[in-house]
Amino acid sequence: MARYRILVLNGPNLGALGVRQPDIYGSAGMDAVPGLVAQVLGARTGDVELEFFQTNGEGALIDRLEQARRDGVDGVALNAGAYTHTSLALADCLAWIGLPCVEVHLSNVLARSEPLRQKSYIGRHVIGVVAGFGITSYALAVQSLVLHLDARPTAAATPV
Ligand code: DQA
Numbered sequence: 154m155a156r157y158r159i160l161v162l163n164g165p166n167l168g169a170l171g172v173r174q175p176d177i178y179g180s181a182g183m184d185a186v187p188g189l190v191a192q193v194l195g196a197r198t199g200d201v202e203l204e205f206f207q208t209n210g211e212g213a214l215i216d217r218l219e220q221a222r223r224d225g226v227d228g229v230a231l232n233a234g235a236y237t238h239t240s241l242a243l244a245d246c247l248a249w250i251g252l253p254c255v256e257v258h259l260s261n262v263l264a265r266s267e268p269l270r271q272k273s274y275i276g277r278h279v280i281g282v283v284a285g286f287g288i289t290s291y292a293l294a295v296q297s298l299v300l301h302l303d304a305r306p307t308a309a310a311t312p313v
Pocket of ligand 1: 165166167232233234235236237257258259260261262270
């Protein structure tokens with residue numbers, strides 16, 4: 154059985170990955186992610202069970218995060234798309250669900266011309282951000298989550 158369950162969660166317009174503005178977002182689809190994760194995790198690939206979900210809806214993203222918490226998912230790699238820059242509701246959700254989350258972007262949002270893309274509502278509630286590596290950003294986010302989860306203190310190691 155895998156040690157960690159990780160949800161790879163995509164927001165609006167990311168269902169069209171590979172087709173949508175490939176000059177910005179690349180021509181690979183989400184189907185490339187498991188292979189890249191295996192490349193990055195190597196011998197530890199079996200430690201991770203990946204779940205994928207994409208929705209165009211802001212509420213549906215929140216519903217899926219709440220479900221992940223109920224299901225005991227260990228961590229989330231979240232590309233919230235444009236909701237990254239606009240959604241207080243999504244930020245509020247991440248603030249309470251208590252799941253380690255990495256913010257993911259295919260493009261380097263800090264280098265893009267629209268100033269709004271440099272603002273993240275969710276950034277305060279994530280353990281880190283991976284941006285600018287195209288589809289590989291997801292694999293690097295999964296790797297970061299694994300290292301983060303490995304470093305969590307275990308119950309046995311917690312001083313009484
Ligand atoms: C994106 C960047 C966002 O600004 C944009 O709205 C997206 C994709 C990225 O992966 O680079 O939809 O999150």
